[in-house]
Amino acid sequence: MSKIARRKFIQLSAVAAAGVLVQPGRSAQAGDMPKLSEDDPMAMGMKYTHDASTVDPASRANSAEVQNCANCALVQGEDQGGWLQCQIFPGKLVNAKGWCSVWAPKS
Numbered sequence: 594m595s596k597i598a599r600r601k602f603i604q605l606s607a608v609a610a611a612g613v614l615v616q617p618g619r620s621a622q623a624g625d626m627p628k629l630s631e632d633d634p635m636a637m638g639m640k641y642t643h644d645a646s647t648v649d650p651a652s653r654a655n656s657a658e659v660q661n662c663a664n665c666a667l668v669q670g671e672d673q674g675g676w677l678q679c680q681i682f683p684g685k686l687v688n689a690k691g692w693c694s695v696w697a698p699k700s
């Protein structure tokens with residue numbers, strides 16, 4: 594297993610562990626959720642930024658030309674004024690124009 598694959602595995606494991614800690618009894622509404630800060634430790638770990646155009650394309654693991662949260666397979670629900678729910682950051686909204694290192698194309 595390469596170092597990159599291990600690193601990605603550890604990142605996704607951390608995300609899965611965080612998802613387990615979310616209270617399943619309460620259904621969060623998008624209007625109730627805070628917006629993800631770029632200073633958030635989880636956001637920093639996933640290299641999240643509010644503006645995908647600031648990310649060097651050469652540093653991305655996936656070679657898709659246009660990558661942002663709005664066209665990521667991990668986004669859930671409808672656009673809430675330019676902010677979206679994401680499986681990677683439970684309980685927080687991400688910017689539709691944002692990007693993080695676990696971006697995946699919609700199928």
